[in-house]
Each structure stands twice: as C-alpha cells, then as structure tokens.
Amino acid sequence: MSANGDGALLEVRDLAKWFPIRKGFLVERTVDHVKAVDGVSFSIAEGTTLGLVGESGSGKSTTGYSVLQLLKPTSGSVRFMGKELTELSRSDLREMRREMQIVFQDPYSSLNPRMTVGNIVAEPLVVHSIGTRRDREAKVRDLLETVGFNPDFTNRYPHEFSGGQRQRIGIARALALNPRLIVCDEPVSALDVSIQAQILNLLKDLQRDLGLSYLFVAHDLAVVRTMSDHIAVMNQGKLVETGPAAEVYDHPREDYTKALLAAVPVPDPRRMRDRKRERRKLGHAIAEGF
Amino acid sequence: MALLDVEDLRTYFGTRRGDVHAVDGVSFSVEKGRTLGIVGESGCGKSVTALSIMGLLPMPPARRVSGTIRFDGRELSTLSERELEDVRGRQIAMIFQDPMTSLNPTLTIGTQLTETMLRHLDVSKDAARKRAAELLEEVHIPNARQRLDDYPHRYSGGMRQRVMIAIALSCNPRLLIADEPTTALDVTVQAGILDLLDELREQHDMAMIIITHDMGVVAEAADDIAVMYAGQIVEQAPAEELFYRPEHPYTEALLGALPQLEGENVREGRLTAIPGRPPDLVDPPEACRFAPRCPYAGLGDYCTVEPPELRELRPGHWARTAHPVSERDEAIVETAR
Numbered sequence: 001m002s003a004n005g006d007g008a009l010l011e012v013r014d015l016a017k018w019f020p021i022r023k024g025f026l027v028e029r030t031v032d033h034v035k036a037v038d039g040v041s042f043s044i045a046e047g048t049t050l051g052l053v054g055e056s057g058s059g060k061s062t063t064g065y066s067v068l069q070l071l072k073p074t075s076g077s078v079r080f081m082g083k084e085l086t087e088l089s090r091s092d093l094r095e096m097r098r099e100m101q102i103v104f105q106d107p108y109s110s111l112n113p114r115m116t117v118g119n120i121v122a123e124p125l126v127v128h129s130i131g132t133r134r135d136r137e138a139k140v141r142d143l144l145e146t147v148g149f150n151p152d153f154t155n156r157y158p159h160e161f162s163g164g165q166r167q168r169i170g171i172a173r174a175l176a177l178n179p180r181l182i183v184c185d186e187p188v189s190a191l192d193v194s195i196q197a198q199i200l201n202l203l204k205d206l207q208r209d210l211g212l213s214y215l216f217v218a219h220d221l222a223v224v225r226t227m228s229d230h231i232a233v234m235n236q237g238k239l240v241e242t243g244p245a246a247e248v249y250d251h252p253r254e255d256y257t258k259a260l261l262a263a264v265p266v267p268d269p270r271r272m273r274d275r276k277r278e279r280r281k282l283g284h285a286i287a288e289g290f
Numbered sequence: 291m292a293l294l295d296v297e298d299l300r301t302y303f304g305t306r307r308g309d310v311h312a313v314d315g316v317s318f319s320v321e322k323g324r325t326l327g328i329v330g331e332s333g334c335g336k337s338v339t340a341l342s343i344m345g346l347l348p349m350p351p352a353r354r355v356s357g358t359i360r361f362d363g364r365e366l367s368t369l370s371e372r373e374l375e376d377v378r379g380r381q382i383a384m385i386f387q388d389p390m391t392s393l394n395p396t397l398t399i400g401t402q403l404t405e406t407m408l409r410h411l412d413v414s415k416d417a418a419r420k421r422a423a424e425l426l427e428e429v430h431i432p433n434a435r436q437r438l439d440d441y442p443h444r445y446s447g448g449m450r451q452r453v454m455i456a457i458a459l460s461c462n463p464r465l466l467i468a469d470e471p472t473t474a475l476d477v478t479v480q481a482g483i484l485d486l487l488d489e490l491r492e493q494h495d496m497a498m499i500i501i502t503h504d505m506g507v508v509a510e511a512a513d514d515i516a517v518m519y520a521g522q523i524v525e526q527a528p529a530e531e532l533f534y535r536p537e538h539p540y541t542e543a544l545l546g547a548l549p550q551l552e553g554e555n556v557r558e559g560r561l562t563a564i565p566g567r568p569p570d571l572v573d574p575p576e577a578c579r580f581a582p583r584c585p586y587a588g589l590g591d592y593c594t595v596e597p598p599e600l601r602e603l604r605p606g607h608w609a610r611t612a613h614p615v616s617e618r619d620e621a622i623v624e625t626a627r
Contacts, residue, residue: 055476162567192331192503194564197547201560219476226549226556245557263481265506266551269529272510279481 008043008079009213010067010181015040015076017059017066036062038237040076044181044230049207049214051228051245053221055260059237064183064217068100069093080181098128101174105186107166111158117144117169118154124176143172147202164195171202175210183215188223200226221264225249233257258282291363292319293497294343294465299357301335301342304350308572312338314521316357317600320465325491325498327512327529329505333568334518336501340467344384345374362464380410383458387470389450393442399426400438403457410461425456428493429486448479455486462494469501484511505548509533517541520568520579523600527607537603537614540564540580578612586613 018033037059044050054060065071067078069085078085081099088096101124104110111120121140125131131139141151147168158166167187174182184203188196200223206212216227224231231248233240233256241254252258262279266272301313313335320326328336341347343359345366359366366377378384386392394402403422407413413421419438426434429452442450451471458466468487472480488511491498500511508515509529516526517538525538536542546562566583569575581587581594592598593612600610603617 055478164567193505193544193547194331195567197549197561197563198565200549201563204560220549221477222549222551225551226559226561229557249551259478261551263478264551265480265484265504265510267505267509267533267545267548269509269533271552272506276485276510280485 009046009081010215011043011077011079012063012067013041013077013079015063015066015078016074017062017071018074035237037066037073040232040234040237040239042230042232042239042242044213044215046180046213047207047211048229049216049227050230050232051224052215052217052232052234053219053224053260054234055219057236058234060217060219060234061185063234064102064185064215067215068097068102068183070102098177099179100181100183101177101179102183102185103167103170103174103187106190107158107163107170108190110170111166113158116155116157117149117161120158120169121154121172121176124173128177130177139176140172143175144168146175146206147172148198162195163191164198167191167199168202171199171206175206178210179212181213181215183217185217186219187216189218189220196223203227221249221261222266233260255282293322293362294320294499295358295360296339296343297358297360299339299342299359300355301338301347301357302353302355304353305572309353311521311571311574313342314571314574316518316521316523318516318523318526320497320499322464322497323491323495324513325500325511327508327515328499328501328518329503329508329515330518331503331568333571335521336518337469339518340384340469340499340501344378344382344467345369345371346378346384376410379406379463380461381463382465382467383461383463384467384469385451385454385458385471387473389447389454389474392454393450395442398439398441399445399453402442403438403453403460406457406460421460422456425460426453428459428490429453429456430482431456446479447475448482451475451479451483452486455483455490459490459494463496465497465499466491467499467501470503471500472507473502473504480507487511505545517544520574521571522579522610523608524580524611525609526600527604531604531607535604535607535615537607537609537616538580538611539584539586539613539615540611541609542615543583543585578610580611584611584613586618 015037016039017037018035020030021032021034022028023031040063042050052060052063066073073086118140121143122136125136140154144151149165149168188199191199216224218224225245228245231245232242235256240256241248252261259282262275262282297317299313299316302309302311316339330336357367400419400422403425404418407418407421422438423434426437431437431449431452472483502508512529515529515532516523519540525541536545543562543564547564549561550556564583569579575581577595578593578598587594591612598610598612600608602608603614
C-alpha cells in the first residue's frame with residue numbers, strides 16, 4: 001500500500017455507504033442514515049494483503065461489499081486496475097467482476113445446496129461463457145485440485161462435506177475466473193482451529209503461486225496478522241488507524257487500536273498476566289457500549 | 291476432598307446410525323476456589339460433559355452409560371429430577387454461550403433475576419428485588435435499580451451476559467459452569483466478562499469450570515486445563531505446564547495451529563495445520579482416537595491397535611498417548627518430519 005496509491009491494484013478514496021432509516025406509513029421518508037461506512041480510504045498493491053479488522057458492526061464487511069460494488073457506495077471512489085468502478089455500466093462492471101471475487105464467511109450458507117460441487121465451481125465460467133463444457137470440466141478438476149479438494153467428488157452435494165472442505169469449494173469458485181483480487185470476508189471464523197490453519201495456509205499458498213491480492217476482512221486479530229502486509233483498523237464506519245502490519249500491531253498509535261489489541265487473549269499464561277495488567281491500565285477504554 | 295469429582299462419565303446419543311459416543315470415559319475433579327478450563331474443538335464433547343453434570347440433557351436421545359458425578363460428597367447421577375432441581379441454580383449454576391437467546395424476551399430483567407432466588411431461597415419478593423439490584427451493580431451495570439424494569443432487548447450482548455452471570459450468582463452457588471461464555475461477544479467485551487468472572491469467583495469463593503474452544507481464553511482464565519478430543523480427555527495439567535510443556539501430540543499440534551498475535555515473521559510463516567479431521571463418534575477408532583491424524587503414530591505401533599491409557603507423566607500432568615513429547619526418541623521425531 002503505497003502512501004499515495006500510485007501503481008496500486010485497488011485504490012479506495014472516501015468511500016461511504018449510508019443506509020437510510022425510513023419512517024412513516026404509506027408515505028415513507030428518510031429521517032436519518034446509518035453511516036455503516038463513512039469516509040474510508042486505502043489501497044492495495046498487487047500481490048499483497050490488506051487486513052481489515054474491527055468489531056461487529058464496525059463496517060468492515062460493508063466496506064468489502066462496497067469495494068466489489070455488491071453494495072452500491074453512497075459516495076467515494078473505487079479505482080481497480082485503473083478503472084473507476086463506481087462509474088462503470090452494468091456490462092462493464094460484469095466484465096470487471098472476472099478480476100475481483102469474494103470468499104464468504106459461512107461455508108454452510110454460501111453454497112447452493114441443490115447444486116453439485118462441480119456445478120458450483122463451474123458456475124462463474126458458465127455465467128461468463130468461458131470454454132466448452134469439456135474445457136470447463138477439466139478446469140473444475142484443476143481448480144479443485146489446486147485447493148486440495150478431491151476432484152473425484154464433483155458430483156456430490158455441499159452437505160456431504162465438512163466446513164473446511166466447503167470453504168475449499170468456495171475458494172475454488174472464487175478462483176475460477178483467475179481474478180487478481182479476492183475479498184475474503186471472515187473466511188475462517190466458522191472453522192475450528194485445526195481446520196482454520198489448513199485454510200489460512202491454502203490462502204497463503206495461493207497468493208504466492210498466483211500473485212493474488214487479498215482484502216482480508218476479519219475480527220480475529222491474530223488471524224489477520226498472519227495474513228496481512230498492511231492493516232486497517234475500523235470502528236463505527238471509520239478507519240481508525242492504517243499502516244504496515246508489524247507497525248500497527250507492535251506500536252499502535254490510536255487508543256482504540258491499543259484497547260483492541262490488549263483485549264485479545266493470547267495462548268500463553270504468563271504473558272497473559274502481563275497483558276491483563278496492561279489492559280486494566282487502558283481501563284477498558286472502549287469496552288461495553290454503556 | 292474435591293468439590294466436584296467426575297469419574298468415567300459416558301454419555302451417548304442414540305441415532306439411526308447407531309450410538310454417538312459424545313462423552314466416552316471422562317474423569318476429572320475441580321477443587322474449591324479453582325478454575326478448570328475444558329478446551330477442545332467442536333464436537334469433542336466439552337458441552338455434553340457440562341450438560342451431563344447438570345442433568346440437562348434430554349433423555350432420550352441422550353443416555354448415561356456410566357459414570358459417577360460427586361458434588362461435595364453427594365452423588366448427583368442418582369438424584370431424582372426433583373432433588374436435582376434443588377441443586378441446579380442453588381449449588382451449581384451455569385451460563386451459556388448465547389446471551390441473546392438465554393434470556394426470556396417477554397419478562398423484565400428484574401423478574402428473571404428474582405425467579406431463581408424465589409425458587410431456592412426463603413426470601414420475600416421485596417428482599418429478592420433488593421438483592422437483584424445489588425447483583426446488577428456487582429456485575430457493573432450502571433443505574434441498576436432503574437434497569438431492573440427493562441426488557442432484555444434494551445441490553446447489549448455484553449450486558450445480557452452480565453445479567454446471565456448475575457442470575458447465576460443470585461443464590462451464591464459453589465460451582466459455576468460457564469459454557470463458551472464469551473464466544474458470541476466482541477473481544478473488548480469478552481475481556482470485560484472474563485475480568486468480571488475472575489473477580490466474582492474470588493468474592494463468592496466459587497469454583498468454576500470454563501468451557502471454550504479458545505486456547506487464549508483458558509490461558510487467561512483457568513488454573514488447570516483439560517484438553518478434550520473425540521469424547522475423551524487427552525491431556526490434563528496445570529495451565530503453565532500445559533502451555534509450556536505440552537505432552538500430547540494433539541495439544542502440541544493445536545498450539546502450533548494457532549495464529550500468533552505477537553512475534554516476528556508471523557506473516558511469512560505457515561501454520562502447522564493438523565491434517566484430516568476428528569473421527570466419526572458413531573464408530574470411533576478402537577485404538578488411540580488421534581492416531582489417524584498423529585504424525586508420531588507409526589505402523590505397528592501399539593497405539594494404532596489398542597487405546598493408550600491416561601498416564602501421569604509428571605505430578606499432576608496426565609496425557610493419553612503412546613508418544614508424549616518427553617518420551618519421544620529422536621528417530622521417531624525425524625520420521626514424523
């Protein structure tokens with residue numbers, strides 16, 4: 001993430017997504033807005049990961065969706081591969097979608113239960129009319145192999161697989177169009193630790209082998225640290241702090257970031273005692289929304 | 291004598307495919323004033339263990355196959371439902387994972403707080419209400435007296451969990467079982483709840499069992515830790531022993547699989563993932579349940595043929611494995627790599 005965003009794959013400036021609050025019977029009028037995302041700017045360089053962290057309701061997922069134009073931003077600019085996404089026509093945007101994909105949080109609800117694994121992974125290819133049927137079958141096998149999923153299971157259905165295996169299917173689908181950017185929206189938060197490690201390693205390997213860029217959205221600060229080159233901390237729709245990962249984690253400047261980091265329990269009882277003291281000093285600055 | 295002594299607990303669930311061996315031979319004890327952390331991944335049997343102690347499982351499909359549960363010298367597993375009701379809430383209280391669904395949305399916080407006291411203690415309604423306000427203060431809810439008349443939807447997730455804790459403490463129980471008490475909460479709120487539990491355990495002189503999937507949470511909250519895998523305790527030790535000198539290959543792998551918050555080169559490194567996944571508990575492996583995923587279980591090893599016993603490797607440090615870290619010879623370690 002260069003300071004001025006030069007040569008960045010993705011550059012987001014003053015992004016805002018407000019949801020109207022409507023009141024009234026028959027004649028509705030907008031009385032106020034929920035400012036889910038409010039003036040967010042960042043950029044992502046080719047082949048790197050920006051980790052977007054924050055607590056529930058901070059606007060981190062909404063930011064991810066707005067970048068992909070899955071939600072239409074209220075204002076602001078999203079430049080991706082040199083094109084302004086907010087101004088693209090529907091058909092141009094559709095073309096651009098080949099280059100930017102998403103992996104969802106819940107591998108149980110993000111795969112159509114009535115489609116076979118093979119059809120789920122092939123769907124992006126079908127939608128974009130790529131290849132013949134046979135080409136697509138070969139491509140699907142390739143993709144499944146890439147993500148460590150047995151390609152002989154293409155005729156099975158998602159419910160036959162565990163959460164980790166389903167997340168592999170979701171990743172294969174995201175890779176189908178050879179995208180350059182993948183928004184990972186809490187990709188491992190529904191998974192157990194041992195399975196989570198498998199998926200995080202897979203995402204790391206894919207990035208190295210395919211030169212992917214990630215916008216990695218998650219609430220788990222340790223997970224985000226192992227994945228990210230740069231970090232953006234969000235709170236109540238705004239960016240609180242951004243910077244290189246090591247910098248933000250080891251020398252946080254903002255009180256919110258400090259409190260957030262201090263609250264994370266670490267798997268080390270002695271270190272935990274020190275951290276508890278640090279935490280008390282910070283006085284749960286932000287804990288509880290009393 | 292320990293406050294709670296659980297011996298060879300086995301709880302199975304009948305299904306069309308056969309019995310699910312959810313808890314399969316679990317033994318542990320909790321001393322007065324101490325916190326035991328039970329940690330493990332989903333489906334390892336940690337919650338079923340807690341619910342079995344409380345007698346809260348619907349039977350059928352659940353079935354207690356064996357086990358004794360001695361609480362303060364009294365056997366709980368043979369009590370009638372009526373007798374058990376006198377223990378639950380009074381002597382042993384429990385809080386659950388989801389504070390959003392554990393409160394009744396149609397009753398005020400005050401009603402729900404006094405309910406347990408009126409059931410168990412010989413108090414008047416007024417006295418119970420007064421005590422309820424004190425309890426809300428104790429769990430740090432501001433304007434406690436006014437907030438008694440609010441309904442749960444007026445409370446945030448963290449505050450609801452505080453209310454649940456207040457209800458649990460209302461009859462001064464001697465043991466509090468907290469099942470994933472912070473899993474549904476944001477990390478800053480979690481920190482507040484864990485601090486609160488710690489503080490109250492001391493004030494009320496309670497023992498506590500905290501059940502979680504989060505190694506960080508047990509590192510913070512527990513004096514002793516039991517690691518569960520596939521229905522069994524695979525390792526048990528005082529917290530520092532467990533974290534600094536883990537013996538079981540599963541515990542070792544689990545610690546290696548955790549992303550690190552602090553330290554160098556976390557971005558470049560890979561996590562040590564555990565291959566495969568836990569066994570099907572309808573038909574668990576007859577030998578060591580971790581053997582199919584264990585890097586040290588070799589061909590012809592006894593642990594792939596018969597189940598290893600839970601052994602005390604150091605005072606207070608138990609592990610159920612043929613290949614504890616301290617007994618591994620170099621040759622095995624090399625082949626495993």
